[in-house]
Amino acid sequence: QVQLQQWGAGLLKPSETLSLTCAVYGGSFSGYYWSWIRQPPGKGLEWIGEINHSGGTNYNPSLKSRVTISLDTSKNQFSLKLTSVTAADTAVYYCARGIFGVVIIPYYYYDMDVWGQGTTVTVSS
Amino acid sequence: SSELTQDPAVSVALGQTVRITCQGDSLRSYYASWYQQKPGQAPVLVIYGKNNRPSGIPDRFSGSSSGNTASLTITGAQAEDEADYYCNSRDGNHVVFGGGTKLTVL
Numbered sequence: 001q002v003q004l005q006q007w008g009a010g011l012l013k014p015s016e017t018l019s020l021t022c023a024v025y026g027g028s029f030s031g032y033y034w035s036w037i038r039q040p041p042g043k044g045l046e047w048i049g050e051i052n053h054s055g056g057t058n059y060n061p062s063l064k065s066r067v068t069i070s071l072d073t074s075k076n077q078f079s080l081k082l083t084s085v086t087a088a089d090t091a092v093y094y095c096a097r098g099i100f101g102v103v104i105i106p107y108y109y110y111d112m113d114v115w116g117q118g119t120t121v122t123v124s125s
Numbered sequence: 126s127s128e129l130t131q132d133p134a135v136s137v138a139l140g141q142t143v144r145i146t147c148q149g150d151s152l153r154s155y156y157a158s159w160y161q162q163k164p165g166q167a168p169v170l171v172i173y174g175k176n177n178r179p180s181g182i183p184d185r186f187s188g189s190s191s192g193n194t195a196s197l198t199i200t201g202a203q204a205e206d207e208a209d210y211y212c213n214s215r216d217g218n219h220v221v222f223g224g225g226t227k228l229t230v231l
Contacts (some may be wrong), residue, residue: 035220044166045160047220049195053195060203094167098220103156103175111158111216118167 002027004037006095006116008080012123018082022095022116027075029053033098035112036080038091046091050098051078085123092118129212129223131155136229137202145197145226147212155214157195159188162209162225171210172197202230 008020020036036048049059051069056083057065082089097113103109129149137143147157156175160168171177172188185200195214199206207230212223 037222044225045162045213045222047222050220058220060219099173100215101174106154107156107175108154108215109156109158109174110220111170111213112160112168113170113173113179115167115169 002095002097002113002114004095004116006093006119008119008121010120010122012085012121014086014123015084016123018080018085018089018093018121020080020093020095020119020121021077022079024076024097027097029071029076029078031043033110034069034071035096035098037094037096037112038089039094040088040091048080048093049111053066085087086099087123090121090123091122094118095100107123129214131210131212131220131223131226133224134227134229136231137199138231139204140199140201140212142200143202143228145199145210145228147195147197147223148192149214149221149223150192151216151221152190152193152195153167155216157197157212157214159186159197159212160211161206162211168211178219199228202216204229204230206230 003025006022030053033050035050066083071078095116097114101109159172162168176188211224
């Protein structure tokens with residue numbers, strides 16, 4: 001059974017860089033999308049971006065200028081960097097495994113079936 | 126970019142049936158996936174694809190879709206179903222989430 005274990009700094013000052021890592025246990029990167037999602041206090045889920053097994057990335061347009069997601073297949077890990085953080089970046093950050101499927105062309109589905117435990121990141125001076 | 130719209134809050138009497146809806150243009154080509162999130166916990170996938178439940182999800186959870194609207198139905202809601210529910214799909218190269226629906230079981 002695949003499990004995701006994430007870690008990273010939980011307290012940052014404004015303008016610093018957020019850095020989180022997610023390790024994949026019990027499975028491989030092939031055939032999946034590996035995402036980062038965040039949830040500000042009391043609010044909903046926001047997709048940050050994703051990386052596929054080949055290293056191809058997609059980012060939320062609202063965060064694209066500050067986000068980098070990378071992959072280390074030798075360690076079975078993927079990482080998130082978010083630069084120039086502000087208080088608005090305070091949130092619980094999750095990593096997740098995404099699956100793209102075809103029901104019957106042209107109908108598809110996409111789901112995130114495995115999630116990390118979440119990391120609380122607070123940005124405060 | 127595409128958005129998914131959910132009602133902010135829904136309530137249901139214990140044992141009754143409730144439907145939570147999600148609207149968005151991306152749902153014309155993607156079936157919505159649905160997640161349950163309880164306070165302090167990570168989201169859990171409850172419905173994916175046309176109407177599929179991951180292992181361990183009770184069969185009182187079901188999904189359906191019509192046009193640009195997807196629905197999550199809980200038949201015979203239980204106290205433990207009280208949670209936030211989120212829908213999700215893709216819009217091209219991006220992933221989108223609905224704003225979430227808080228379900229209260231009365």
